Amino acid sequence: xxxxxxxxxxxxxxxxxxxxxxxxxxxxxxxxxxxxxxxxxxxxxxxxxxxxxxxxxxxxxxxxxxxxxxxxxxxxxxxxxxxxxxxxxxxxxxxxxxxxxxxxxxxxxxxxxxxxxxxxxxxxxxxxxxxxxxxxxxxxxxxxxxxxxxxxxxxxxxxxxxxxxxxxxxxxxxxxxxxxxxxxxxxxxxxxxxxxxxxxxxxxxxxxxxxxxxxxxxxxxxxxxxxxxxxxxxxxxxxxxxxxxxxxxxxxxxxxxxxxxxxxxxxxxxxxxxxxxxxxxxxxxxxxxxxxxxxxxxxxxxxxxxxxxxxxxxxxxxxxxxxxxxxxxxxxxxxxxxxxxxxxxxxxxxxxxxxxxxxxxxxxxxxxxxxxxxxxxxxxxxxxxxxxxxxxxxxxxxxxxxxxxxxxxxxxxxxxxxxxxxxxxxxxxxxxxxxxxxxxxxxxxxxxxxxxxxxxxxxxxxxxxxxxxxxxxxxxxxxxxxxxxxxxxxxxxxxxxxxxxxxxxxxxxxxxxxxxxxxxxxxxxxxxxxxxxxxxxxxxxxxxxxxxxxxxxxxxxxxxxxxxxxxxxxxxxxxxxxxxxxxxxxxxxxxxxxxxxxxxxxxxxxxxxxxxx
Amino acid sequence: xxxxxxxxxxxxxxxxxxxxxxxxxxxxxxxxxxxxxxxxxxxxxxxxxxxxxxxxxxxxxxxxxxxxxxxxxxxxxxxxxxxxxxxxxxxxxxxxxxxxxxxxxxxxxxxxxxxxxxxxxxxxxxxxxxxxxxxxxxxxxxxxxxxxxxxxxxxxxxxxxxxxxxxxxxxxxxxxxxxxxxxxxxxxxxxxxxxxxxxxxxxxxxxxxxxxxxxxxxxxxxxxxxxxxxxxxxxxxxxxxxxxxxxxxxxxxxxxxxxxxxxxxxxxxxxxxxxxxxxxxxxxxxxxx
Numbered sequence: 001x002x003x004x005x006x007x008x009x010x011x012x013x014x015x016x017x018x019x020x021x022x023x024x025x026x027x028x029x030x031x032x033x034x035x036x037x038x039x040x041x042x043x044x045x046x047x048x049x050x051x052x053x054x055x056x057x058x059x060x061x062x063x064x065x066x067x068x069x070x071x072x073x074x075x076x077x078x079x080x081x082x083x084x085x086x087x088x089x090x091x092x093x094x095x096x097x098x099x100x101x102x103x104x105x106x107x108x109x110x111x112x113x114x115x116x117x118x119x120x121x122x123x124x125x126x127x128x129x130x131x132x133x134x135x136x137x138x139x140x141x142x143x144x145x146x147x148x149x150x151x152x153x154x155x156x157x158x159x160x161x162x163x164x165x166x167x168x169x170x171x172x173x174x175x176x177x178x179x180x181x182x183x184x185x186x187x188x189x190x191x192x193x194x195x196x197x198x199x200x201x202x203x204x205x206x207x208x209x210x211x212x213x214x215x216x217x218x219x220x221x222x223x224x225x226x227x228x229x230x231x232x233x234x235x236x237x238x239x240x241x242x243x244x245x246x247x248x249x250x251x252x253x254x255x256x257x258x259x260x261x262x263x264x265x266x267x268x269x270x271x272x273x274x275x276x277x278x279x280x281x282x283x284x285x286x287x288x289x290x291x292x293x294x295x296x297x298x299x300x301x302x303x304x305x306x307x308x309x310x311x312x313x314x315x316x317x318x319x320x321x322x323x324x325x326x327x328x329x330x331x332x333x334x335x336x337x338x339x340x341x342x343x344x345x346x347x348x349x350x351x352x353x354x355x356x357x358x359x360x361x362x363x364x365x366x367x368x369x370x371x372x373x374x375x376x377x378x379x380x381x382x383x384x385x386x387x388x389x390x391x392x393x394x395x396x397x398x399x400x401x402x403x404x405x406x407x408x409x410x411x412x413x414x415x416x417x418x419x420x421x422x423x424x425x426x427x428x429x430x431x432x433x434x435x436x437x438x439x440x441x442x443x444x445x446x447x448x449x450x451x452x453x454x455x456x457x458x459x460x461x462x463x464x465x466x467x468x469x470x471x472x473x474x475x476x477x478x479x480x481x482x483x484x485x486x487x488x489x490x491x492x493x494x495x496x497x498x499x500x501x502x503x504x505x506x507x508x509x510x511x512x513x514x515x516x517x518x519x520x521x522x523x524x525x526x527x528x529x530x531x532x533x534x535x536x537x538x539x540x541x542x543x544x545x546x547x548x549x550x551x552x553x554x555x556x557x558x559x560x561x562x563x564x565x566x567x568x569x570x571x572x573x574x575x576x577x578x579x580x581x582x583x584x585x586x587x588x589x590x591x592x593x594x595x596x597x598x599x600x601x602x603x604x605x606x607x608x609x610x611x612x613x
Numbered sequence: 614x615x616x617x618x619x620x621x622x623x624x625x626x627x628x629x630x631x632x633x634x635x636x637x638x639x640x641x642x643x644x645x646x647x648x649x650x651x652x653x654x655x656x657x658x659x660x661x662x663x664x665x666x667x668x669x670x671x672x673x674x675x676x677x678x679x680x681x682x683x684x685x686x687x688x689x690x691x692x693x694x695x696x697x698x699x700x701x702x703x704x705x706x707x708x709x710x711x712x713x714x715x716x717x718x719x720x721x722x723x724x725x726x727x728x729x730x731x732x733x734x735x736x737x738x739x740x741x742x743x744x745x746x747x748x749x750x751x752x753x754x755x756x757x758x759x760x761x762x763x764x765x766x767x768x769x770x771x772x773x774x775x776x777x778x779x780x781x782x783x784x785x786x787x788x789x790x791x792x793x794x795x796x797x798x799x800x801x802x803x804x805x806x807x808x809x810x811x812x813x814x815x816x817x818x819x820x821x822x823x824x825x826x827x828x829x830x831x832x833x834x835x836x837x838x839x840x841x842x843x844x845x846x847x848x849x850x851x852x853x854x855x856x857x858x859x860x861x862x863x864x865x866x867x868x869x870x871x872x873x874x875x876x877x878x879x880x881x882x883x884x885x886x887x888x889x890x891x892x893x894x895x896x897x898x899x900x901x902x
Binding site: 118223228 | 762766768769771777778779780785802803804
């Protein structure tokens with residue numbers, strides 16, 4: 001981030017319609033039609049302060065008793081505040097100098113940075129719609145919001161700097177000037193969890209219908225998930241409750257309980273406190289829901305390890321992802337991120353990690369890949385989402401135009417424009433959103449390298465191609481013969497970059513595969529013989545060697561394909577060799593020898609010292 | 614179509630500015646009902662008039678989009694003939710419903726008769742009912758779930774504070790808004806098609822046009838007012854209305870589909886009655902963005 005230089009204003013896409021000529025922009029205006037993305041709409045002023053309000057507020061403050069003072073200096077009154085230089089340096093790049101969440105980096109973020117002028121804070125200890133306490137704001141500055149681009153600043157800024165920021169943030173909105181300081185809700189002590197707690201928690205999870213958005217297995221694949229938007233109109237996803245290390249407000253039981261009580265302002269997540277007031281639930285029961293939700297995630301966030309060990313099995317190698325043999329295979333977590341190197345880039349991918357298991361029997365290698373995806377693509381229920389996410393994230397990337405007209409299955413999409421998005425790069429590629437599949441790719445070098453030199457991690461290049469396994473959830477048109485179009489396919493390919501993937505000739509194709517989609521989770525097994533015919537194009541696996549391996553994934557219902565998807569860097573896969581017998585014999589022999597030599601040495605020493613002892 | 618005459622507006626504004634001075638902005642904007650004054654006595658019908666009229670729609674209205682309720686069978690059953698969006702509701706005689714009509718400028722600032730009762734915003738058949746509802750500042754709004762399944766009521770004002778509350782069963786919750794605001798969109802995130810609008814005003818002189826387009830605002834003190842009509846697709850129009858005691862001032866407003874292209878649909882605009890700038894600010898806050 002440049003020191004104190006003001007970022008250049010970013011040209012906004014022009015909204016389609018204009019107000020009557022000569023009229024200024026009324027407050028909070030929305031153009032009553034189609035096609036303008038939320039980012040374009042946010043170019044119009046919202047929450048602006050009429051001069052009479054400042055006058056009125058000042059009068060009210062002057063006439064009212066003292067306690068309201070000292071809260072916030074009033075919007076636009078932040079000049080001279082000690083937090084301003086810190087904010088301008090560290091925060092304005094995303095949140096904007098005016099605090100509206102439209103800094104330079106904001107276009108590349110979903111969810112977008114917070115608009116402080118609305119005083120809507122997601123992570124709080126106060127009731128729904130209430131302002132946050134100072135401690136709430138400080139907490140998010142300290143810890144960040146793990147499911148978003150907001151980092152934690154605890155180790156980067158001093159305590160006094162962070163506290164100054166809290167004060168400065170409050171100057172962005174007049175709401176902090178009015179009324180009493182916000183009061184945290186009373187949360188009580190965390191009750192212990194028992195089996196009964198979890199059972200009760202599951203029961204209430206069904207009764208208060210959390211699954212509508214979060215899904216029955218909690219992976220964010222509920223029936224209402226495709227239509228979610230935040231208060232600013234941006235697409236937003238219900239949390240994957242099985243990955244608590246990505247929860248915006250933290251992943252402990254207490255954090256979860258607080259979210260249930262306060263709701264998450266600005267998002268579809270409501271507050272459930274009214275249910276306590278109405279006597280529909282007790283606090284204990286709401287705690288049990290929090291405990292249940294916590295139990296959906298592992299004890300610890302997964303540890304990332306560099307080498308995936310493929311254990312050697314004696315019996316049959318499993319071919320189905322739900323084969324019980326996989327239960328004994330070690331699972332390795334490979335994190336993925338958005339592809340932000342090659343245009344068109346993608347900053348809001350769905351898949352953020354894959355669990356890999358590997359087994360081999362000296363003849364074949366079987367990889368089991370498990371990842372979370374709230375949609376089984378293609379799925380027409382997600383068509384409107386696909387368009388919305390492209391509109392939000394694509395404007396300058398030169399990406400595809402979306403030709404598919406959404407079915408008017410959802411009235412919320414009624415009237416939504418279907419005009420293609422203009423692309424900056426000039427070459428408009430048409431893609432049929434309704435046919436985009438889910439896909440995963442496993443990448444290897446074409447030969448096992450002797451040193452550390454590996455092909456370029458983004459699917460190689462012309463100089464050093466890579467060898468790719470690519471599975472997708474639909475069979476491409478024209479292939480598969482009698483198979484249903486939704487069956488899926490897995491191919492082996494050579495790639496010279498992300499846009500030059502060439503399947504191997506049909507004679508070389510030898511991947512066996514099997515896939516299951518279950519409540520927001522794909523489980524795919526890919527199998528291949530270690531040694532194959534086409535040694536020029538296909539990697540020949542060897543046991544006992546670390547072989548570079550990388551993963552890529554795409555969620556079709558998130559408009560992902562080609563360079564727009566999730567990527568990972570090079571890791572390794574290592575096929576275990578059977579333990580040689582010498583491993584057991586050598587220590588025994590060594591012990592015997594050492595003991596024997598030792599005894600001999602002692603005996604000799606005794607003899608030397610004379611016979612008597 | 615009735616147009617606002619600029620010269621009339623200037624004259625009215627001038628009159629109001631010279632007459633303005635009582636009341637105090639702080640008291641109004643701090644919310645709550647009419648400041649300070651004791652509850653008004655029963656209204657004498659000889660001293661008040663009525664504003665009544667009809668909102669008409671010219672031409673063929675766009676059809677509502679069908680709503681797919683297959684994910685919620687309990688609600689689908691309540692709509693045996695299917696359900697559609699209610700963005701434009703026109704009856705067979707060309708009357709436009711769900712238009713929010715209210716006095717925007719010209720009132721003296723109170724005291725007004727106190728608000729009575731608690732209007733109900735119901736969720737029935739996975740549809741908000743009524744689609745447009747009016748409320749006084751500080752008045753209690755009863756939010757009712759008649760469906761017995763999960764709805765969340767996500768109100769998104771900008772002048773007032775938001776709220777987003779969950780109702781997983783048949784139950785009622787009350788909320789109120791301290792500040793005047795036209796209009797507040799309300800959504801349900803579980804059922805993305807659900808939409809309602811709440812108009813919050815400081816005074817009792819508002820109405821919502823019925824299915825036939827007619828509306829009636831009663832007990833209006835005599836005077837000349839700027840009345841605004843608001844529609845969610847076609848935006849706003851303003852009319853100058855003069856009310857005399859014991860008389861009904863007639864107001865006819867027409868909308869048409871062509872207005873949608875250039876409609877300015879205020880959401881979250883605060884209302885100030887004292888002739889001051891009501892938020893029509895020129896310029897932008899972003900300088901070049």
